[in-house]
Amino acid sequence: xxxxxxxxSSRNGRDSPxxxxxxxxxxxxxxxxxxxxxxxxxTKIHPGINTGLGRDHCIFATIDGIVRxxxxxxxxxxxxxxxxxxxxxxxxxxxxxxxxxKA
Numbered sequence: 001x002x003x004x005x006x007x008x009s010s011r012n013g014r015d016s017p018x019x020x021x022x023x024x025x026x027x028x029x030x031x032x033x034x035x036x037x038x039x040x041x042x043t044k045i046h047p048g049i050n051t052g053l054g055r056d057h058c059i060f061a062t063i064d065g066i067v068r069x070x071x072x073x074x075x076x077x078x079x080x081x082x083x084x085x086x087x088x089x090x091x092x093x094x095x096x097x098x099x100x101x102k103a
Contacts, residue, residue: 027069031061037079046072048080 021039025031038045038059047053048070050063061067065081072078082090 025067027067029067030065031067031081032064033061035061037061037067037081044077045069046076046078048078050081051079 019039021041023038023045025035025037031037036058037051040057040059043053043057045059047059050061050065052060052062054060059079061081063081063083065083066087068080068082068087070078070080
């Protein structure tokens with residue numbers, strides 16, 4: 001009887017580290033100018049107001065403000081950064097429209 005245990009193949013046992021993609025800052029959080037909001041392949045999420053698109057399709061803030069994710073049309077998603085004043089004006093503008101739709 002052999003006294004050697006069966007060994008696993010030496011060709012196994014390696015893996016590459018993850019790319020750390022995804023949403024880095026969520027809606028309602030405050031950001032500083034230059035902060036990365038989303039790391040992605042391609043444009044699953046598109047840049048909106050006060051955001052920029054990097055060479056590697058990462059989306060970053062161009063001003064200090066509050067993050068907001070929006071749906072544009074049926075398919076497209078967009079991320080924008082607003083100052084608190086812009087956000088209040090935007091919500092005031094949209095509030096009557098939603099109340100009128102329910103009535």
